[in-house]
Amino acid sequence: MTLRSRALLATAALALCLPLGLVASAETEPAPVQTKDVDTPQVVEAPKTAPDAAIERGRYIAVAADCVACHSNPKSGKPFSGGYALETPFGTLLSSNITSDPETGIGRWTEAEFTRALREGLGKDGQHLYPAMPYTSYTKMSDQDVHDLWLYMKTVPPVRNAVVTNQLPFPFNIRALLMGWNLLFFEQKRFQPRADKSAAWNRGAYLSDALAHCGACHTPKNILGGDKSSEAYQGEVLQSWYAPDITPSKTGGIGDWSKDDIVQYLKIGSNRMAVASGPMAEAVTNSTQHLTDADLAAIADYLQTLPPGPATEAPRTAVTGAVMAQGKRVFDAQCKACHASDGTGIRHITPSFPGNTAIQSNEVAGIVRTVLAGGRGAITAENPTGAAMPSFAWNLSDQQIAAALTYIRNSWSNRAPPVTAEAVASTRKTLNLNAVGRAPHPAP
Ligand code: HEC
Ligand code: HEC
Ligand code: HEC
Known part of the structure; x- marks a missing residue:
């Protein structure tokens, strides 16, 4: 050697x-x-x-x-x-x-x-x-x-x-x-504008890559924590949050979002599909909502031209049977009031589940975390309330939460692998939510 x-x-x-x-x-x-x-x-x-x-x-x-x-x-x-x-x-x-x-x-x-x-x-x-x-x-x-x-x-x-x-x-x-x-x-290198791209695209690339460090959260990391630059913006799990694929991939990313959808999400923290919570809500509240409309449009231009991340593999046949039945019971009893029986939620308050790629991602850490610990949407000038999602760690078992999420991921047009009770148990442990001394409610 x-x-x-x-x-x-x-x-x-x-x-x-x-x-x-x-x-x-x-x-x-x-x-x-x-x-x-x-x-x-x-x-x-x-x-x-x-x-x-x-x-x-x-x-x-x-x-x-x-x-x-x-x-x-x-x-x-x-x-x-x-x-x-x-x-x-x-x-x-x-x-x-x-x-x-x-x-x-x-x-x-x-x-x-x-x-x-x-x-x-x-x-x-x-x-x-x-x-x-x-x-x-x-x-x-x-x-x-x-x-x-x-x-x-x-x-x-x-x-x-x-x-x-x-x-x-x-x-x-x-x-x-x-x-x-x-x-x-680490490579010390100034931003290099690309001559074959528009001024707006270059501005968007500069804002995203240099200033707003979107990739710090959204770019996959290797085992040593370095960026996998060939997979820029294709999604990464941070502790128990999931910063989703934000490339134009149709199945894993935000390929179905229009330019306005992206701008609106960064400006007010929500759009017809998603509500920003956790670290993204903070990024919107403190940073992106204050950017000019031209700068937000430039970021959208840039994101829409990124090489798309890999297609996520959805199971060919829908999950059926006992788990889906249990999931529907939990959803109807605990979730429907805010998320609506057709899963489309309440615009700008709760996300819409049908066709939502982040909800169907193979990375379930983020959605499991939200159900266990609750969450809160971004607070912005245009949406000052920042609606909250309650924590269900104390009243739903791992199996009930897994079933509810499996149901959301496999109802309407959605198809995704089931969420396992083990995945919920592991996030529960990471979040230290075991200690709550209340027995789970009997299964609905
Ligand atoms: C994601 C969080 C984060 C962001 C965003 C961030 N910083 Fe920091 N910064 C840190 C942390 C953590 C340290 C301490 C690092 C250490 O001690 O090794 C630090 C250290 C520094 C230091 C060194 C201070 C010292 O006394 O050694 C400077 C200067 C600094 N940041 C400036 C900035 C500026 C200017 C910005 C915006 C352009 C910024 N930081 C954005 C987390 C952040
Ligand atoms: C501190 C980490 C962090 C930073 C920095 C960050 N994000 Fe995020 N982002 C997240 C997380 C976590 C989510 C998931 C939020 C949720 O589940 O509600 C997210 C969600 C998103 C979504 C929604 C994706 C979907 O499918 O629902 C978009 C779009 C997005 N971010 C774009 C950006 C852009 C553009 C930037 C830079 C301007 C950025 N993010 C910076 C962590 C971050
Ligand atoms: C009181 C209203 C309310 C109830 C009840 C509720 N939610 Fe939510 N939910 C929200 C809000 C508001 C958001 C958006 C903010 C956030 O993501 O934290 C949300 C977001 C979500 C998300 C998206 C998380 C992400 O990472 O983007 C999932 C999944 C979810 N809820 C599942 C459930 C399930 C399962 C139940 C029932 C066990 C439930 N919700 C009950 C209000 C509610």
Whole structure:
């Protein structure tokens, strides 16, 4: 074995230990860390500042790149002051204080250091940042955008809040391991516009890939947490959420969505088919709803031209028999009021199930999670209520939940493999919802 390949292997072994998760889903963390729960979606506004054109552009970048959501503790109400917990399979990371406070924020940083953090994933003293901070996307940002963002960040009022970001246990807390990870999965590269595409398409690609880091959640990851770039946007499971395939695949993705459907989803958090919940609701609430209509249309243009993900394999014959009968009983008793007997729900409040690809995906983590833990739609200017779905962990057994979901996935025009009681049990365990000391209701 050559020295180099041995070094690579060692690097890979070390990189294995790295946190892969990019999603804040902190419902299991104890105090004093700020955590979020399903019922209180995080809403933090980037503060407004003096009307200087470059600074105002910088504020728009901060919103599009969703810096504020990750870098703010919603309970403190102090934007950018850090302390927001990001769960990874290896432990918790807290976001840094990036206000202009000289002691605990980035008040003593230079523009060059700030630029390096965004583009190279390095802290003030050159230490490696964890990729939960999406520098793998921000590396594509333009000089102008980084500069305007810096001008805006300098105007953010200082907040004194010392945060120790690295809460990972040994050995994952060793930052030097990230050197290996970067070597394998990180390419420092600015966005390259494509000459054969329209200006709108290029704008959409830039917004999605560089600023809004949609792929951080929607692009499949390899075992070391690096992007499988050849499968961009084809769907990934994050902890117990599923960020679906958003390519134009007709069976697995959003190939049946019109451009307006996409724009509407990103603007108000729902459309005729879907209601954004969980991490997507946060992305809509804090970021995409504030984008201009032209920018949202550009994102839609881009998504609609992505190479489609693989077709999902639906079973040729419908599931029938006892499970479907039990599923219908549970659905009629517990779900029909909000989801309607034909599964089409209530427009902009609950999703429509017939023909909904995310509901029929082979990845059932997301839908199982919603039924167990409940959920809440995005809160937006145009839809300020953000309808909630109750948690059924306490009153339905694993088998009842599995049957209800199997029923939804195989009624109307839908065809998908059944959801097993084991899958529900496993998500129940992950979500730590076992402890509730109430016996399941007798099967309806
Ligand atoms: C998905 C969550 C997330 C988003 C979005 C995000 N960050 Fe971060 N950021 C983090 C985390 C977590 C850390 C701490 C990483 C570490 O300690 O290794 C961090 C660290 C940083 C640091 C280094 C601070 C220090 O003291 O070392 C800077 C600067 C920074 N982020 C700026 C930004 C800016 C500007 C944006 C928007 C363009 C942004 N971040 C978006 C999660 C995020
Ligand atoms: C923090 C993780 C995260 C980020 C960042 C993110 N998404 Fe999502 N997205 C999700 C999850 C999780 C869902 C599933 C939501 C649900 O089940 O209600 C989702 C759902 C969607 C859907 C609906 C798909 C369907 O079939 O119902 C679309 C469209 C979408 N996202 C587009 C985007 C775009 C465009 C971006 C970037 C501007 C983006 N997302 C950024 C996590 C994310
Ligand atoms: C009080 C109204 C209400 C009831 C009762 C209800 N739901 Fe929901 N459901 C919602 C709302 C609102 C949403 C959209 C927000 C969300 O996804 O969290 C939703 C979303 C869903 C989703 C989509 C999740 C996703 O990941 O996109 C599924 C699946 C679902 N419900 C199944 C069920 C089942 C099964 C039952 C009965 C056991 C049920 N619901 C009962 C209101 C309800």
